[in-house]
Amino acid sequence: MNGWSSTGWISLSRNMSATTAVRTDPLPPALDVARVRRDFPILASMVHGRPLVYLDNAATSQKPRAVLDVMSRFYTGDNANIHRGVHQLSERATDAYEAARKRLQGFLGADSPEEIVFVRGTTDGVNLVAQAFARPRLGAGDEVLVTVMEHHSNFVPWQLVAEQTGASFRVAPVDDAGDLDLERLAQLITPRTRVVALTHVSNALGTVNPVRRVADLAHQAGAVVVLDAAQSVPHTRMDVRALGCDFLACSGHKMLGPTGIGVLYGRRELLESMPPYQAGGGMIERVTAARTTFAPPPGRFEAGTPPIAQAIGLAAAVDYLEGLGLDAVEACEQRLVRLAVETLGAIPGVRLVGSPRERMAVVSFTIDGAHPHDVATILDQEGIAVRAGHHCCQPLMDHFGIPGTVRASFSFYNLPDEVDALVRGIARVREVLG
């Protein structure tokens, strides 16, 4: 195993906030990964007769028993619809749902629970901001800026709202390392820029973006910053204030929680200024045939019965992550991804796609003479789950001139042995494809 020094930790820490440019915390305690793995029942499964090697964490994470249990307990003992219920079960469900909101507020560093809207996932959160915040404000001559490394879910909603409003849609480039071209980005931000939407961490390359610097540039121009945090939230300590974003969206299922729930953080005054996104029960104040008035945020944006059990499950996931300690999680994942970059990069014929200055938990590569889909099929037969293709980042793939990559993405519950399994799997790919 390669060494892990305290200087290494400092050099790896992210420079997101002016106030935390150098992290001087003591080294986080190492995780007992063997013990942690026992919390995730699925990790003991066999696939095609082999132990599962799950390296598709950027697509979705596995769930610890604590999350599964809390959801099962909710459905078994507390299940009821929330709000307006005066009976015991409804009160318990409402309390648990609102407690989950507070839990997420603390986790993301938001000022108040009213800034936390439960949505279906990152995609839903971004669409909410595009349609309820941006659409009424945008017009011809206005500009929306995204980056070429965005997942389609933080690209297409902006392209669409630009078309709907006549605003112009601009795309900031990346360099060949897969880092944002900050100089070009700065030029693309103009006094007409209304929204800058970017990802915290690239799902395809693992690039960590300098969010704070981009946010400062955007704010100087009077633009609002929308952060896609789907790929960063389970891997590092989050603080919306230090990041400087005005909105942040993330998905529960990528952070040990259930599917069907995500979080949209929005600065309170922005949320308060926005019309509803969807209409229905739970988001109103007073309804008459003549006129309806709407509840304040976050209720205004939570029409219909929300994902109650999922919110409770997500709060349990946050408890679990914080129980491990996000610093310990990050240190463990950094060690894994460094090992993967070193070992994969040393295999002849394997090309790493992107070599970002800062990388989080993801490594993308191609193998000469082997298409990513064939690689993924052969690895699957070895029990290794990776993802192959464009990773919903076609503009980024076009930038690199490739149809797709093979992506291995890590979580703290992965083992260095699993990187070795991936290396053996790549040798197997060669054998099969000749």
Add this chain to the structure above:
Amino acid sequence: MSDLAQLYQSVILDHNRNPRNFRSLDEADGQADGYNPFCGDKITVWVKLDGDQVADVCFKGEGCALSKASASLMTTAIKGKSRAEVEQLNSLFHQLVMGELDPEASREALGKLKVFSGVAEFPSRVKCASMAWHALQSAIKASDKQPDPQP
């Protein structure tokens, strides 16, 4: 044979490495693109008809071993065939990769296409194998719309 060996048979690997009829065709009667939005793979198929018969067919594009080999073997299988025969092969091929056909029973009709019987064990790869055939159908349809050259 393991599922994997069944999937990546030597004939498929050979056609992947050395695809046949891998070129474009200027004087085609029909041309169509095949595109798989899930993986971004795309190919173009050109077809030239002589009356009812496929006089020439070729393709170009980027794709996985299965999609490339499938396109390559498709071109070799349908050259010289009538449109009805192409339609029949197309239908047999789809049944084969969907696992709805006993490859042994249809051995003769399938010919070399039988090497794709392994795809049925890999549902996520059915689209890779069938992309070229979908493009071929569109190319033949497109040839119907071509105005007849003026005598």
